[in-house]
Each structure stands twice: as C-alpha cells, then as structure tokens.
Amino acid sequence: MSDQLSRAFAALADPTRRDLVARLAIGDATVGELAAPYDVSVQAVSKHLQVLERAGLVSKGRDAQRRPVHLEAEALGELTSWIEKYQRRAEERFQRLEALLTEISSTTRTTTQPNPREGRTT
C-alpha cells in the first residue's frame, strides 16, 4: 500500500504523465490517440503509460484490438485522501492558533484600555 502510494505520487511527478491523466479524464483513448498530440513517439508514450499503470492510475481495456487506456478515478481519490488528511490537520491547528491569538489580543486590549482618570478630560 505504502509502495503503491509512492509509485502513484512518482507517476504524477512528470508533466507529460499529468497531461495523459488530464486527457484520459475526458475519455478512454488508445495509445495511438494519446501519442498523436505529442511530439514524441508512441513508444515514449507507452513507457509513460506503463508507469501510470504500475501505479494503478490507469488500466488497459480488454478489447484486444484497441486496448483503450482507462483512468482509474478511485486511485486518484486515494491520493487526495492521503494529502487532505494532513492538510486538514495542519489547517485546523492553524485555526486554533489564530483563535488563541485573537483571544490573547482581545484580553490585552481589555487590560490596556485607557485609564478613565487620564481620559475624558472634557
């Protein structure tokens, strides 16, 4: 599981592979279709797809002729779950800190209010 997470994050650490994910989000596509807009060979795209496939982010269809590549949205969900868990925890801590600072500053304001003997001279 941990290794699968590492593989998935590593798979997304490349602009071309992220482009392929973005393209596959629109719909399944064959390797040839995926390679068409790029200035790279079908072989190069195939290699990138292999990395995505080993990471569980895409799968190949069973249609023997076309073997369309399919994006595994659930696997993407596991990545966001991992990140969001810690993101949320850090944000909650920040909010508590902020609330504490607001409390301290309002307490300080109360205790440093102008001395009534010095003020209201009119």
Next chain:
Amino acid sequence: MSDQLSRAFAALADPTRRDLVARLAIGDATVGELAAPYDVSVQAVSKHLQVLERAGLVSKGRDAQRRPVHLEAEALGELTSWIEKYQRRAEERFQRLEALLTEISSTTRTTTQPNPREGRTT
C-alpha cells in the same frame, strides 16, 4: 508552476518524507525533533527536508536558534486541487455513462414487454 507541481509530487513519492509531512501536520518541529523517532541520522532527515522545502511543502522558521520546520498546508491544497479536477471530470463522465446505460436498459425493457395479444390468455 508545472515544475513546482512535479517537485511536490516527487517529494511525496517517498515513505519517510510522507512520514515527516504527517508529523509536521501535528505541529512545527526542529530537525532534531523530527529525526528522533527514526533510525537514521539528522543529516538524512535534513536531506529529506531539503527536498520538501524545494517543493514548497515545508518552510524553515526564522528563529535562528531552533529554525523549526513548518508544513505549508496551502501547497498541499494545490496538489489536491490538481488531482481533484481530473478525478471529478472522470467521475462525472462515469456517472453520465451509467445514466445512459440505465436509460438504454429501461428503453429495452419497455420495447420487449410481452405482446398483449400473446399475454392475458385467462
């Protein structure tokens, strides 16, 4: 921007670095504090922190003595935003496909209803 995304995904593609992120989500910590639970040197943890820092995922505090490491929750948010965009797109497409299949199957059921001339013989 694209390179920063690549660096951030690459930074999370390592179990020790993900552990450090998880630890820092609880609170800021010095390099020494972060290294303590691991069977690795402070130097090794420092190197991992450098990777996280270059990726914009953590920052070092200004306290010259302690230089506590701070998790950048916003940077994590940028990663989830990227993934969720395509995850949502793929899921919506899947839902539309499912709705279409339901529609087709209900249409098929309607058109294949028993012929009234054949049925109701009683």
